Amino acid sequence: MRKIPVIALLILGLFAQAAYAAVGCSLTDPDRDVKRIFPASTGYKTTFVTIKEKGGEPLKKEIEEKFQDKFEPVYESVDVPYAFYTVLKGKDAVGYIHGVNQKGKFGGMQLIVAIELSGKIVDFYYQKMSSPEAGRFMDKKFTSQFKGLTLDGLMKGKFSISDPSVKSSEDFRATIRGLKKNLLLIDALLLFKK
């Protein structure tokens, strides 16, 4: 046991630097998802970005103001690296895909959104959904209603989509929150829109 201090010293050195966190929500299989959503695509490029790298606390506050909500300290901290997928046709970008974790009623959900260059949603799906009513939420009849929506439309409530669940309205609200967060992060961290 006399060698324990060596490990302790290493750990002290390790924590002496600022800590980023493990990746937030990446696609389980981007190859399949990219091709399914953008059949004409020929490839994609992955980038990992944190709010901390792109502006830190001031940027976080800016996003929160647009969000009209606060980020949750554990799962939405400034050091969460977000994985963005820029979808390519040849060398040209034709769209973007991004996923976020969102706290739901029964556990985490992973919301994946694909947008075209204009910002319109071309696909939305749950990569993970912790709800006894997951089937209702993951049903295409529900998720396809978000196609064509933009960040502006979501933020201003310009949509009429009903809660598909019987007893999980919290998860419907969490879905809307997660979608807004997702699109805001694409704007702020990938497209650098002010």
Place this chain on the structure above:
Amino acid sequence: MSFVSARVLITLALIALFPACWALAEPEGFFYKEANLIAGYSSKDRWVDKNGMMNSSVGLEWYRKFSGEYGDFLTADLQVRASYDSKKNSTESWGLEIHNAWLEYKFSQYLKIRGGHFDPSFGLEPVVDTHSTLLQTLAEQDIGFNKDWGAQLRGAFPHFDYEASLQLGSGMSVRRRDDSYLATFRIGTPQGRNWQAGLSLLSGRVLQTEGMRTVPKNHLLSEDTITQERVGLDGQYLFGPALFKGEVAYGRNDSADVLGYLTELDYTVPSIQNLELQLQYKSWISDLSNTSTNDGWLTFGAAYKLSQSTTLRAAFEHDFGMMDKKTEDRFVVQFYFLGA
């Protein structure tokens, strides 16, 4: 390599690598540091600082996508740990463990080729991340290790994934004896769905080793391989806050028929979603014709996420000890950090 030089080299290498995280942390990847501290008490070994094959350690992970004008074409992952086992003598207590160490080239979504150190294509292990968890899959009992050196082909079709691996059959350390090899194949439903299942096949001449070290090499228990043949089924189902996992493997070790299975329930507490409770039962029968070769492990676990990078875990395991007629109770706690 002497104890002092090995320890000093590993320590210096890790200290030197920490500041490099900024240089390596590019948008196409990340560089993480890892700390894994384990402490506990066992009715058999008394105070312990390890859980199964997992020792207390510090380490790093470097993951990167390489892209050109036409997109990503190459992925690299390196997970390295400097581990410490207080139960070993001074020449064997420190070691360098290389976990994931692979490069993967993408030809298309249907075909990628990977080379290096990675999970064999069998059972739950390739689809469940157990790098840091106290609860492990059946791989350690079934194959003898959960990573091996070699090459792999894999791909994703609209309705299924496949992977096929050819590896050395040696596990953590790079060595080949007695024509060892490990060939595995798994076909499964796409990952990222609430319901997943897989069918696996295995054939190999596998070396039996002890310990997780890559450098210096872990302990080789025999110069002779064990001929293994297996068929396996695995599945996962997420229903609300509960995730069910299961796998079963049947086959042969030399001339003995073997059978193993695992069932696990992970439950996220809805009101405290940072907290996950786990219950697992594993059974392994190393000779179906001899009932005294049955063994079983029942584990209650809990994991509490303090932050995106830090998790506290605890587990109580009861080893039914049917094989050596000695039961064991073990309680361990773990502090785990993974961040840049």
